[in-house]
Amino acid sequence: MNQFSPLDPMAMWRELTAQWEKSTNEFANEAMASDPFRQGMHGGMNASLTAQKALGDLMARYLTLLNLPTRADLQVLGEQLQRIDDHLARIARAVEGGSGPAPTAQAAAPKPRRTRQPPSPPPAATAKPARSTRKPAGKRPA
Amino acid sequence: MTTALDAFALPDIGAEIERAIQRNIKGLDFLTSATPTVGQTPKDEIHRRGTLSLYHYRPMVDEIYRVPVLIVMATTNRGYILDLAPGQSMVEHLLLQGYDVYMMDWNAPRPDEKRLRIEDYVLDFIPDSLRRVQERSGEEDVTLIGYCMGGVLSTLYAALHPGGPMKNLALFTTPIDFSHMKMFHAWSDKRYFDVDRLVDTVGNVPPEMLFASFDMLRPAGRSAGVVQLWDNMDNDEFVKSYRMFDRWGTEMLPLAGEYFRQTVKELMWGNKLHKGELTLGGRKVLLKNIKVPVLHALAQHDHIVPYEAGQPLIAGIGSADKEEVVLKGGHVSLAAGPNAVRRLWPKLDEWLGVRST
Numbered sequence: 001m002n003q004f005s006p007l008d009p010m011a012m013w014r015e016l017t018a019q020w021e022k023s024t025n026e027f028a029n030e031a032m033a034s035d036p037f038r039q040g041m042h043g044g045m046n047a048s049l050t051a052q053k054a055l056g057d058l059m060a061r062y063l064t065l066l067n068l069p070t071r072a073d074l075q076v077l078g079e080q081l082q083r084i085d086d087h088l089a090r091i092a093r094a095v096e097g098g099s100g101p102a103p104t105a106q107a108a109a110p111k112p113r114r115t116r117q118p119p120s121p122p123p124a125a126t127a128k129p130a131r132s133t134r135k136p137a138g139k140r141p142a
Numbered sequence: 143m144t145t146a147l148d149a150f151a152l153p154d155i156g157a158e159i160e161r162a163i164q165r166n167i168k169g170l171d172f173l174t175s176a177t178p179t180v181g182q183t184p185k186d187e188i189h190r191r192g193t194l195s196l197y198h199y200r201p202m203v204d205e206i207y208r209v210p211v212l213i214v215m216a217t218t219n220r221g222y223i224l225d226l227a228p229g230q231s232m233v234e235h236l237l238l239q240g241y242d243v244y245m246m247d248w249n250a251p252r253p254d255e256k257r258l259r260i261e262d263y264v265l266d267f268i269p270d271s272l273r274r275v276q277e278r279s280g281e282e283d284v285t286l287i288g289y290c291m292g293g294v295l296s297t298l299y300a301a302l303h304p305g306g307p308m309k310n311l312a313l314f315t316t317p318i319d320f321s322h323m324k325m326f327h328a329w330s331d332k333r334y335f336d337v338d339r340l341v342d343t344v345g346n347v348p349p350e351m352l353f354a355s356f357d358m359l360r361p362a363g364r365s366a367g368v369v370q371l372w373d374n375m376d377n378d379e380f381v382k383s384y385r386m387f388d389r390w391g392t393e394m395l396p397l398a399g400e401y402f403r404q405t406v407k408e409l410m411w412g413n414k415l416h417k418g419e420l421t422l423g424g425r426k427v428l429l430k431n432i433k434v435p436v437l438h439a440l441a442q443h444d445h446i447v448p449y450e451a452g453q454p455l456i457a458g459i460g461s462a463d464k465e466e467v468v469l470k471g472g473h474v475s476l477a478a479g480p481n482a483v484r485r486l487w488p489k490l491d492e493w494l495g496v497r498s499t
Contacts, residue, residue: 010158010161010373013369013373014370014373017366017369017370018366020362020366021360021362021363021365021366024361024362025360025361025362025363028358028361028362029325029359029361032325032328032329032358032361033324033325033328038328038329038331038333038334038335039334041329041334042331042334042335042336043334045340046336046339049336049339049340049343049344052343052344053343075253075254078252078253078254079253079254082192082252082254086191112201112203112204112205112206112242113204113205113206114205114206114207114208114242114279114281115205115208116203116205116206116207116208116240116498116499117499118495118496118498118499119495
């Protein structure tokens with residue numbers, strides 16, 4: 001338990017909040033791991049999914065009657081547009097590849113040298129090369 | 143005459159009154175100001191394909207390590223958790239230490255991407271991104287860093303590609319034995335959870351549902367967080383940090399339907415990765431095939447991936463050079479925030495530096 005002044009109401013409040021959080025989480029986790037909770041949660045979800053599907057089917061039939069595109073029709077259309085977009089991007093890349101890519105700010109900047117060395121190798125790495133450094137599996141600090 | 147008790151108590155009360163006034167003033171600021179900007183480290187999107195965005199962060203020093211680093215972000219969340227703000231960014235830290243940093247970040251999958259499977263991530267997105275990193279950097283070797291499910295995908299890739307190109311593998315809070323993710327296991331109980339009906343009805347799994355699942359792990363956490371926020375309302379740094387973490391926590395991504403179905407059936411129900419029974423692209427995923435140097439960082443108080451869920455990784459891989467560290471903190475504070483600045487980031491740099499030349 002944290003040390004706090006008995007005359008500091010905020011410290012007391014903090015302590016109470018921390019305890020409330022801990023005990024509520026523990027209680028709720030226990031309750032939510034129970035069989036009735038799982039059953040109820042998924043029962044509710046299944047009912048919601050059934051309703052969602054029924055409503056979706058009904059709307060699709062209604063829109064078809066009105067000769068309007070359904071959500072599924074729009075998704076198919078979207079997928080076709082995406083495919084065209086991907087093809088165009090590939091063509092653009094191929095064309096750019098032929099004429100060389102446009103220089104970006106990053107490309108124009110001088111590239112850093114890839115010669116950096118670690119400032120001071122840790123003792124284990126100094127003793128042996130990195131590849132042969134075998135460290136205990138499952139090492140867990142106390 | 144002033145007693146010792148008065149001398150002790152009066153300044154406290156005065157300070158509390160002062161803080162209460164400050165809270166009210168800052169509280170108004172909180173309500174009227176915008177959420178802090180996140181992900182400010184300069185970067186270029188070098189490739190985008192549907193749900194995948196591959197970023198290259200611009201180097202911040204003149205001399206960098208030879209081996210570039212590719213971070214694979216968790217598929218449920220945005221990558222900016224590793225680049226919250228200057229001084230609170232793992233990406234910025236790595237850049238300043240001299241690493242060449244790339245990140246596979248995820249966008250919300252499009253409706254037609256509901257068919258994406260784990261295979262698409264492991265056998266297509268990761269190899270494709272590695273190839274692009276190789277091309278851009280001009281280096282054959284690449285280090286993979288995976289966070290949470292990004293760690294699982296990186297592990298699957300490493301097990302199926304023992305020949306590389308991968309020089310090192312660093313993983314944060316990566317579950318292997320899914321039976322120890324007790325609450326997720328309970329909620330995905332196959333007697334009641336009809337994952338087929340869910341995926342067949344909604345396509346991509348909505349982020350609200352995923353958010354609710356994560357939130358239910360600590361049902362009082364959000365309320366306690368708000369109380370803590372109010373208590374610290376006069377502390378600008380605390381408030382800024384709270385808002386960034388809160389934004390990240392609520393800004394979850396939908397999951398591709400087939401990917402979710404496979405995760406539930408094969409990883410959660412079948413626990414096939416741990417049992418060595420998982421097959422991807424016709425090949426069995428065996429942890430013992432991983433031979434590269436591996437670092438696995440786990441959090442002591444991780445309520446999402448408990449130690450027991452991540453522990454079998456190091457024990458199961460075939461690498462000679464492998465290390466597991468358990469650091470103070472939780473699932474998120476391990477990788478981001480003040481705790482990470484003190485613990486994980488220096489550890490990662492110390493481990494990776496000598497293996498990046």
